[in-house]
Each structure stands twice: as C-alpha cells, then as structure tokens.
Amino acid sequence: MQSAEHTSNRRSKNRHYRSEKRKTNRKNKRRREIKPDTNTVTNLSSNELTDAQLSLLAKGLTFCPTPNNINMNELNSDIYAFKRRCRLAYEFNSKEKKKEQQKIGETPAKEGPFPKKKSEYQPAPGQSQTLELFLSAVEKDILNESNWKRTWPNLTMPEQRALNDLKSNTNIVIKPADKGGGVVVMDKSEYIRKCEEQLNNDTYYTQLESDPTEKYMTELERAIQRWKRKKWISHSIAKELIPKEPKPGHFYGLPKIHKDGIPLRPIIPQCQALTSQLSRYVDYHLQPIVKSLPSYIKDTNHHLEDLQNNEISPNTIMVSMDVVSLYSNIPNEFGIQAVKKHMIDRNITNPPPELISEMLTFILNRNYFEFNGSSFYKQWVQQWGQ
Known part of the structure; x- marks a missing residue:
C-alpha cells in the first residue's frame, strides 16, 4: 500500500516538475536575447532603430502577429461557409448533377475576359439527417470554449512595444525593397520628395x-x-x-x-x-x-529552356540591356x-x-x-x- 502511495506521489511530483519546467522554458523563450538580422533591413531614415525594431522588421512585411482574441464574426462566417460547402457537395454529389453545379457556379469558372459572378445559392438544410448531425456536432465542438487552446504570442514583449512605436511614428515610411525581399525604412519627407521628383x-x-x-x-x-x-x-x-x-x-x-x-x-x-x-x-x-x-x-525559366533547346555558337556573346x-x-x-x-x-x-x-x-x-x-x-x- 505504501509502495503504491509512494509511486503516486512520485508521479505527481514529476508532473509538477515537468509543468514548472515548461513554464520556465516559455519565459526564457520570451526573454531570449534579440538578434536582429541587419542584412534584410535597410534604415535610410534619420531615426536610429532599436534592436527590437530591427528584429521585428526582419520578420518581413507579410509577418502576422498572433491575435490576442478570437474574432467571433470571422469564426462564425467560416463555420457558415463550411456548412454551405458540405450541403452543396451532398446536393450535387451525383455525376448527373455536375452540369447543374457548374451552372450554379460554386467554383466560378472563367468564361471570356470576365470571371463569372460567384453564386449566392443556398442549399436547403435538412436533406440529410446524418449530415446535419455531423455539422451540428462540428459547430458545437468549435464554439465550445473549453476546447480552445491558449495561443502564445509570436512576438517578444520588446517586439510588441516596437510594433506600437513604429505604427505611431508618422515621420517614417516602411516599404519593401524593389529587389531582394528586404525592408526599407525612409524618412517620410524624403520619400515624398523622391516621388514628387518623378511626378514633376x-x-x-x-x-x-x-x-x-x-x-x-x-x-x-x-x-x-x-x-x-x-x-x-x-x-x-x-x-x-x-x-x-x-x-x-x-x-x-x-x-x-x-x-x-x-x-x-x-x-x-x-x-x-x-x-x-x-x-x-x-x-x-x-x-x-x-x-x-x-x-x-x-520568365527566366522559359528563357533558360530556350537556351537549352537551341544551339548557340561558342563565339556568341550574351548581352542584357535595361531601358x-x-x-x-x-x-x-x-x-x-x-x-x-x-x-x-x-x-x-x-x-x-x-x-x-x-x-x-x-x-x-x-x-x-x-x-x-x-x-x-x-x-x-x-x-x-x-
């Protein structure tokens, strides 16, 4: 009996130890030293960027910070769209109805220069009791808050402050570089001057x-x-x-x-x-x-294929020009x-x-x-x- 209690206590302590270790690791991860990638960020502005700002910008302009809260409007809209697609698939699952499905245009096909308008056809619910039970169970499972897992921010605290600072700074302009995929920071006045220089x-x-x-x-x-x-x-x-x-x-x-x-x-x-x-x-x-x-x-691949498929004299000199x-x-x-x-x-x-x-x-x-x-x-x- 004592041995069983000892084993149970030991397991409980191990679980507690692993839990505390995970918490410590998460804290250390959030507090890790920021190492900005200065190769992808070019600062042309008169403002000196902090390490946190450089680290944030190095993630790229398409980087998406983890949202703090779930957008319920978007979630309900996604559930509605999923249920509609399932009902459409059930209603038009036979080969005989494929042409009718094309006509309704769930997946708009291109015809001529203008794409077809996306259909707003709503399939009637209740055509299949099994399907409706499945959709109801899925919706209930998704909207059950007890099933929601906590998401951790993908930005450190210094990077979150850097994001707010950059958003509130009206004296700079942040643009992608023309080539190379980098990020460029410019003074807004200089950016406008260069634009107007072309427009004038x-x-x-x-x-x-x-x-x-x-x-x-x-x-x-x-x-x-x-x-x-x-x-x-x-x-x-x-x-x-x-x-x-x-x-x-x-x-x-x-x-x-x-x-x-x-x-x-x-x-x-x-x-x-x-x-x-x-x-x-x-x-x-x-x-x-x-x-x-x-x-x-x-494109470039097309050009390389042409070069491989055509005989080129050894004395040929390849020249590129920019207009x-x-x-x-x-x-x-x-x-x-x-x-x-x-x-x-x-x-x-x-x-x-x-x-x-x-x-x-x-x-x-x-x-x-x-x-x-x-x-x-x-x-x-x-x-x-x-």
Missing part, C-alpha cells in the same frame, strides 16, 4: 486640378454606347465594361537599394480604376498574340498601330481591330492616379518624335 517630370506626367473620375466616367459610357451601336460588343459585355465605384490608381514607389542614389520604382495599382475592366478585356484578347511572337519570353522608363517612352500612337497591324495580319475580326484600337486609345488617354491622398496626376500621351 513634365515629359511623362502632368498635375490635374481635380479628380477627373466623374468626367471620364461619362466619356466611358458614351464610348460603350457607340461600340454597342456598331455591334462591336454585346449588351452583356457592355455591362461588364462599366466599373462599379471606380477609384483613381494610387502612386507609390519601391526603393531600389541596389542602385546609386536609391531611386524609386513607380508603382500604380489600377485594380479599381475606371479603365480596369477595359484593360482586362483588351489583355484577354491580346494575350494569344503576344504569346505567339517569336520574341516572347514568359530607362520603358513603358513611358513607348509612343502610344506607335504602340496602338503595332497592335492593330498584328491583329490584321492574323485575320482577327472578333473583336474588330478597330475596337481594340479605340479601347487602347481611351485607356492610355485617361491614365490618371492620385498621390499622397490629395494630388491627381495624368500620364502624358507620347507622340511621334518625343
């Missing part, structure tokens, strides 16, 4: 007095009506070409830390721009032409004529080359964007001889 180049840009979105929207609607009257586009395509709640593109720059003077590479996302749907339509119809050109190179502001320096009129010529040479009549030419002209003449939240700019249309 009247060879490529001109500043607008106000936001031209409303004016350009009216012009777009008129152009679409004209293309419909000429029977160049259908009514359904015409509806897709009109964007909902268009916004100007936003200009920002990525620091080229590998070049002298650290210039900025201009980037202008146009996902919600007024011409985004037009651009999607034009791109869809020009992609096959581009891929058929003998000079087409998709400064390549796209800005292409005369728009010349580029549009080149596109039209390639379409005519390939006997492409659907869509008509005239339609693509007019769309390109509209897009390039209304290539505008905003910078710093208040200034609007438009890119100049390059003419012959410029």
Whole structure:
C-alpha cells in the first residue's frame, strides 16, 4: 500500500516538475536575447532603430502577429461557409448533377475576359439527417470554449512595444525593397520628395486640378454606347465594361537599394480604376498574340529552356540591356498601330481591330492616379518624335 502511495506521489511530483519546467522554458523563450538580422533591413531614415525594431522588421512585411482574441464574426462566417460547402457537395454529389453545379457556379469558372459572378445559392438544410448531425456536432465542438487552446504570442514583449512605436511614428515610411525581399525604412519627407521628383517630370506626367473620375466616367459610357451601336460588343459585355465605384490608381514607389542614389520604382495599382475592366478585356484578347511572337519570353525559366533547346555558337556573346522608363517612352500612337497591324495580319475580326484600337486609345488617354491622398496626376500621351 505504501509502495503504491509512494509511486503516486512520485508521479505527481514529476508532473509538477515537468509543468514548472515548461513554464520556465516559455519565459526564457520570451526573454531570449534579440538578434536582429541587419542584412534584410535597410534604415535610410534619420531615426536610429532599436534592436527590437530591427528584429521585428526582419520578420518581413507579410509577418502576422498572433491575435490576442478570437474574432467571433470571422469564426462564425467560416463555420457558415463550411456548412454551405458540405450541403452543396451532398446536393450535387451525383455525376448527373455536375452540369447543374457548374451552372450554379460554386467554383466560378472563367468564361471570356470576365470571371463569372460567384453564386449566392443556398442549399436547403435538412436533406440529410446524418449530415446535419455531423455539422451540428462540428459547430458545437468549435464554439465550445473549453476546447480552445491558449495561443502564445509570436512576438517578444520588446517586439510588441516596437510594433506600437513604429505604427505611431508618422515621420517614417516602411516599404519593401524593389529587389531582394528586404525592408526599407525612409524618412517620410524624403520619400515624398523622391516621388514628387518623378511626378514633376513634365515629359511623362502632368498635375490635374481635380479628380477627373466623374468626367471620364461619362466619356466611358458614351464610348460603350457607340461600340454597342456598331455591334462591336454585346449588351452583356457592355455591362461588364462599366466599373462599379471606380477609384483613381494610387502612386507609390519601391526603393531600389541596389542602385546609386536609391531611386524609386513607380508603382500604380489600377485594380479599381475606371479603365480596369477595359484593360482586362483588351489583355484577354491580346494575350494569344503576344504569346505567339517569336520574341516572347514568359520568365527566366522559359528563357533558360530556350537556351537549352537551341544551339548557340561558342563565339556568341550574351548581352542584357535595361531601358530607362520603358513603358513611358513607348509612343502610344506607335504602340496602338503595332497592335492593330498584328491583329490584321492574323485575320482577327472578333473583336474588330478597330475596337481594340479605340479601347487602347481611351485607356492610355485617361491614365490618371492620385498621390499622397490629395494630388491627381495624368500620364502624358507620347507622340511621334518625343
């Protein structure tokens, strides 16, 4: 009897010892010495970064800190989406109903230049008692707080303070480097100066007095009506070409830390721009032409495959060239004529080359964007001889 009690006490002490050891290890892990990776963080600002700030930035701009609390709205939304997918799978599990499932569009398939709208079809619950019992048990298990495991922060206390300090510092700008995947910290005033230095180049840009979105929207609607009257586009395509709640593109720059003077590479996302749907339509119809050109190179791997598949003379000298502001320096009129010529040479009549030419002209003449939240700019249309 005493031996059994002795064994039980010994096991209890061992469990307590292991528990305390785990707690100590966690504390030591949180208090470990910070070793910043200075190779991936470039500080160009006048602020001296602390070790904690360098360590935090070295994790990269896509690093996600562990949340302190569970977002119940997102959790309930995920549970609802899971239950819907299970009911859809049950309702359309037979081969005979696959076409109906495609029609409903649970997984939207691309058809033409515009993706199908995602279906909002709701399968009726209760089609299978077994399925509903399973879904109910899963939901109950997930929402049972006793099953939730405590998550430990993936940032140390100094790094958490560093995160708050960097977020509240309005005098700096943090951007990804143009190449290499590093992180660059700049003074905000210097960043704005370098951006405005590019935008003040009247060879490529001109500043607008106000936001031209409303004016350009009216012009777009008129152009679409004209293309419909000429029977160049259908009514359904015409509806897709009109964007909902268009916004100007936003200009920002990525620091080229590998070049002298650290210039900025201009980037202008146009996902919600007024011409985004037009651009999607034009791109869809020009992609096959581009891929058929003998000079087409998709990426580095494609280029290496070409080199392996073609015989190259031992005396061949390989040369690479970089064109400064390549796209800005292409005369728009010349580029549009080149596109039209390639379409005519390939006997492409659907869509008509005239339609693509007019769309390109509209897009390039209304290539505008905003910078710093208040200034609007438009890119100049390059003419012959410029």
